[in-house]
Amino acid sequence: LEEPLIFEIGGADTCGVDLPTPPPLQGRGPGGGGGADIPHPNPSPEGEGLLGRLGGLLRTDPIGLPGLSEPETVRHYTRLSRQNYAIDCGIFPLGSCTMKHNPRLNEKVARLPGFADLHPLQPEATVQGALAVIDQLAHWLITLTGMDAVAMSPKAGAHGELCGILCIRAALEARGDMREVVLVPESAHGTNPATAAFAGYRVENIPATPEGRVDLAALTARLGPDVAAVMITNPNTCGLFEREMKAISDAVHAAGALVYCDGANFNAIVGRVRPGDLGIDAMHINLHKTFSTPHGGGGPGSGPVVLSEALAPFAPLPFVRKIGDAFELIEEGDGSEAAPDSFGRMTAFHGQMGMFTRALAYILSHGADGLRQVSGDAVLNANYMLRSLEDVLDAPFAASGPCMHEALFSDRHFAEGISTLDVAKALIDEGFHPMTMYFPLVVHGAMLVEPTECESKASLDQFIAALRSIAERARSGDQSLHQAPQLAPRRRLDETLAARKPVLAYEDPSSRT
């Protein structure tokens, strides 16, 4: 049974809620003196004459929003959900997009009315527990990274990058230093150059060594008075630890620039390495990647940014400060004394509170010892994956040392005409979610596999066996791979058509041209 769109099954008269009072606003048309003359089917005493207060802008035309009764609604979304793959269904080895188990305790905790039912602008005295959550999470993030401060409000990883780069720019500006260039490695996430460009910087690439790490010599050579910052991902997107990180930081600092670290892969080293010890100045942390907050089909994220002493004064508003036994929220009004150098506000309110409660519950559950085991098991699983597959799949950096949390393969051994895409889609037919495809860009036909620490050995072995067999087929040129997937809710979808003739909203058949 195909699941129709709500616009095909819902009606303007169907409703899945019962509202406290029956009389809806109705009227013949907008304008005029408003609503005094609008017939009201069941006027209640309080209701009379109120409509004039809508400024004469009563909406009268149909909006076109279909309604469904509650049983139909539950069924529609249940059926839709069953067309999704998810971490709850099986391994989700998306390299660089870490998908861990989302503990249900965290969902429960985030829904406590004392957190979920708080307005962001309540008086501080009524939200001390919420501010304590922010403060406790901040304490953990600072301690785990060995940094000096943390900006909690960024809404996602890329927003955190922006926060970090803005801190850097604000700090440079504060010393009157108007540098223009940000250096980014070729293998970086696309958000890195996009962020730097957004903040007004010119982006230049840093080359990599053949073993998949930043070329320190090339970097050092490029450093100069025009370079504001270097953005490094560590562990990097080839799954390798940047051995020379400290030397890079020292060189960057010596040139008067600052070091931004993309912390997307912090999950590989959490509890084992403190980025602060490597000389970085700012790093965002994707709470959903390292601390397992749910990502619900593409969001929400949450991207707190840890900062060095040099950058801390420039952090955005608002932030939480503990004064005596009480927590205070420092906002614009308090800014002049409390945060004279803050670069300002990045978003309404205080950040992704719903993610903070979950992340804190996750962190407390694991503790310092557990987080260390988390990164250890994640790296163990990735290396097991790498070594179990390197004989059938090209692993370009297999000789560069142990990988961190993800194993990188390329399409080099595939027969003519067989692509990474084919292999990925074939995995779907075996019951697995594919790995990340074609990223990082520096490796041809890249396949980036990140099992995470949440997979059992049995689960890894199943996945390895499936990928081995597909890899064999790819090497031997099995053309049936082009037909995959055959067992999914859909066969391959025509993405070109979607982009060439975009249909981005439902049109009623009657109104289609």
Added chain:
Amino acid sequence: LEEPLIFEIGGADTCGVDLPTPPPLQGRGPGGGGGADIPHPNPSPEGEGLLGRLGGLLRTDPIGLPGLSEPETVRHYTRLSRQNYAIDCGIFPLGSCTMKHNPRLNEKVARLPGFADLHPLQPEATVQGALAVIDQLAHWLITLTGMDAVAMSPKAGAHGELCGILCIRAALEARGDMREVVLVPESAHGTNPATAAFAGYRVENIPATPEGRVDLAALTARLGPDVAAVMITNPNTCGLFEREMKAISDAVHAAGALVYCDGANFNAIVGRVRPGDLGIDAMHINLHKTFSTPHGGGGPGSGPVVLSEALAPFAPLPFVRKIGDAFELIEEGDGSEAAPDSFGRMTAFHGQMGMFTRALAYILSHGADGLRQVSGDAVLNANYMLRSLEDVLDAPFAASGPCMHEALFSDRHFAEGISTLDVAKALIDEGFHPMTMYFPLVVHGAMLVEPTECESKASLDQFIAALRSIAERARSGDQSLHQAPQLAPRRRLDETLAARKPVLAYEDPSSRT
């Protein structure tokens, strides 16, 4: 991917919980003086010497309970669930086993700690709200049925039947009347005769008229001083209302016997007919059928029994009574004054509280007007089903008047070799749950379809179209029907093998003979 059994993937050392203190009880063996000599890996001061208090019965052999980490557990049960069909996935038209939408509000309400986290033996002063729930639900049930009292503790429909029959027997015994026979229609649920037999009665069948109702003349002829009670299902399992119910009751009462009504189908008439007005003495109500409490793969149920004035004094303990502003729970200790005639306790504690909260929330949501609409829509949907299919499926009682909540068909028009079972399995391949098969027993190859009020017209039309097309195939003798289902997680299962060589528990391969 096939989902293995937990015994195939879990291990004795894997654990999905973290317990507050690490030292487990360990020992070399039971017996002897107990535990003082048992080595304790990490003895805590309080822990020393405690094991002796286990009466020397410390368990030492492996139990054989596999553990899974939390991610594996979530995945195992999520995957299992995806092999189930459920009302959330589509129409579930099991006649006589009403499957309505289960509102999620009710799940939320039942989980309020003020209900879910109460011990049944807390002091009454600390559970006034819980007793109020029982009292309010009782008030609704009494009002909706037009009866005098209600026994809330029965745990399910069949338990309620037993309660009702025991009340009847207790009432008859109280007047020294030791009758021996209970009359049950041929079309009754199997629980009716089983219950009567359990209560020590001899069961005799009452015949039906050709139009599918109780044969009043035959019944009246059979009544006599040996008949204790008549058990009638109304609306009956042929989906018809017993037009002569009042006359039946009068005749039964005139013969000194009592009328038990199986209220499984009360959902067809709720809010429109009060069984008390038809002269019945006892009727159980399946809260999951009429009032939409979830049935979770076969339970729990809840079967309160409404009682006439004549039977009320014999109701079981415990029950709730309001004294002034406070609610009291009448239990054994209070019995002598408060309930001198009660036939006793049927179960530990006070009944299915978790179902009471849900049923009350459902009832309050619908209200008196809504419940009337519920039964109206349920009957409308069933008649629509009946009239939309009677040209392709034999409907034995189609001429007996409108059906109530369910439409009954037979296999009469099917070609040689095609059975009701084949039709049911073919529906699975069309994406639907089949109807009830081979019940009631009085109709050959019966198919009992109960759409409920929760289906939209679009959903009914889809189901009707699918069943029409399968009926055509059945009439034309399409032998491929024997192969259905082909699109389900399993093909037809060998039930004979299961019964002939029962495998009722997992055996480790190593221990299999």
Added chain:
Amino acid sequence: MRYLPLTDADRSAMLDVIGAESIDALFADVPEAARLSSPIEGLPMHAGEMAVERHMARLAAQNLSAGEAPFFLGAGAYRHHIPASVDHLIQRGEFLTAYTPYQPEIAQGTLQMLFEFQTQVARLFGCAVANASMYDGSTACWEAIAMAGRVTRRSKALLSSGLHPHYASTARTMARFTGDAIVHSPPRLEPETDFAALAQAIDGETGCVVVQYPDILGRIGDMTALAEACHAAGALLVAVVTEPVSLGALRSPGEMGADIVVGEGQAIGVGLQFGGPYLGLFAVRDPKHVRQMPGRLCGETVDAEGKRGFVLTLSTREQHIRREKATSNICTNSGLCALAFSIHMTLLGEKGLRALAAENHRLACLAADRLATVPGVTVLNHSFFNEFTIVLERDARQVVRELADRGVLAGVSLGRLYPDGDRRENGLVVAVTETVTAEDIETYASALEECLR
């Protein structure tokens, strides 16, 4: 009305197909005198979700929930921590809103779960086979007595005085109608169980002996000798376990020779819920007794392609086939509670269950020792798992009420369980699980001390 998808336009169109004038006309077979022409009087009309939730929340707030107070109640219902994932999983629509798995091809989720559940219960109890659950412990206990009657063709059951009084009451009620003979008296306040006396009392009429383990006062008795005595006399031994967590520390009844082991599974996964729905557990040690078992059974089989699958089986014992000749009138099990039990047990595993049992016992010992220091308190038990009985110098029922006023839920008084007096009323059964903190114990002891002063 949010749960009803039909619109008025739908209703008209459907009535046209049916050929009826109105929905009311479909009720023509109801005698007019019994047909209501408008909503039943005296009841409110429909209400929005917010209004209903407010109403229910207001009622909930009138209760003192276990989490709000130091909590020490047991006596057949135990408060344990339930991992959040249990509740998440049982709320999956595919589990929550499925019916009895009558169509096994599209119910393998429920069926495989039941098969796993049966195996877990059988292993926990030291038995060969368990069924797919029953209403609760008390009804399972009666079903065991009835089954023993069928197996032995004897109608007398000796119930230990340590059996939960509600279980005994339930059996007595049923027996009154079936004509079975139940022998049972309330417990004496002694440190040891009555197993030895029971062994003495077995005679040629005795179909079964029923003991609880640990018993209502928390005492733990070795049933090995009693089992031998039963078997020697041709009777069956029925063991009742109301606190299954205890079997993470204690030898199983099956191991000691019990023939039928029943229990209340609520402690694992289900929660308190003011008494229901709970989870009846039922298992037999000897596979030859399977065909006399009541309740549903799930069994392994294969499908038309030879793949392993699961079905409900041996249903020829059941009422929908056998009608008045069935082994029981039971139709419903407690499927959703069985699921919760099975998930929680899977999360625990052997390691977790043993650790949980150890932690319960440790805290119970701590509490017993601390309460023993309160003047006027005597701890009755020599042996106990997570529950023991203290004896006060006055009626414990009143003390429990006074402590509730002080915000401590102190336990279950024997006066409530045995209202006949007979010098038991000073007894108080105290349960201590992993949800109790050392601070709770201290609060309890202090409050009790003040109260007894």
Added chain:
Amino acid sequence: MRYLPLTDADRSAMLDVIGAESIDALFADVPEAARLSSPIEGLPMHAGEMAVERHMARLAAQNLSAGEAPFFLGAGAYRHHIPASVDHLIQRGEFLTAYTPYQPEIAQGTLQMLFEFQTQVARLFGCAVANASMYDGSTACWEAIAMAGRVTRRSKALLSSGLHPHYASTARTMARFTGDAIVHSPPRLEPETDFAALAQAIDGETGCVVVQYPDILGRIGDMTALAEACHAAGALLVAVVTEPVSLGALRSPGEMGADIVVGEGQAIGVGLQFGGPYLGLFAVRDPKHVRQMPGRLCGETVDAEGKRGFVLTLSTREQHIRREKATSNICTNSGLCALAFSIHMTLLGEKGLRALAAENHRLACLAADRLATVPGVTVLNHSFFNEFTIVLERDARQVVRELADRGVLAGVSLGRLYPDGDRRENGLVVAVTETVTAEDIETYASALEECLR
């Protein structure tokens, strides 16, 4: 550790395959000086679920949640009743634990939902196309300004004084780095919006005018004339809706000529959550502007068998393809919140949304009229939907604190939103939704009266 499936035996076996001695050895590339040899100091070790839940519950209990008090806060975040089924459905593992739908064949659930969401938002806003959501309203507002800059190639943005000050702050922060010019001043305490003055202020540099509807003081302005003025000058009109429920009663911005309509979707389905995660809505009236939009877009297409299906599309605008040339650096949307919004909107439907809006407005009128009777209180607004501004005779920030002490959450003081003073500090923005009862209004009015006495 309950979230980690590997056993020590697994770890050894895997290390053997890898050829490493220990897990620590896998971190050999980390300079030894930076490698920690034991758990980080100063932090606690792992904790059981019960302990963590207790800790978090204790913190939650230190807050006064909206449900515990008469509640009147709005100013960009609104408390509405969310049907229980919404939260049930978004917790389905297949939604909750899925990633961005990069493999559309096994993500049709998320994709079809996003397509439906986009359509709902577009229709609600009176626009042609909406994207698949953004972080929140404030960042969506900035993205709209940035987009208007790309479309018009002009860098000046006129912000209405009625725009939420946090939105204006956010834009100002961003503009500081991009070099755009933001013109904005705080609102004056007048009953009418500043739309007329804005129309006057448009010049040849103006890329866009940004207005809020209803605005921060709850005032409702007709933007028809302003839109005409914008278009005449070659500028775009950006409308910001922070309370989408209002559009169940009010004409849509698109209908009045707004070119880009953005909003905060939190009011529908998402809940308060102390400020996040929220839901940025973003739509354009003219389909030709689609390629300049930021954020993800879901589009309809067909699969290899010709079946309808959905994919993420037009991603050539986005950072993972365009890198430094992308329309925005945004990578994440607010998918789970979009799902909640879409489910809630589906439950409401047109009928429910209109009824909800009517009920909000009715209660707000009731509250405004009642508060106007309190001595020392003036209601500023002539027009409002479910939120209005009252002016007191003293600093409202202090009054709000005093009322909180009396258990009333009274609204958002202008002193908190505009700490610069300038005679706005006596203003108080009061929001009234369907969750407010007549009794709440009465409690508020009485408490305010006492407080102002």
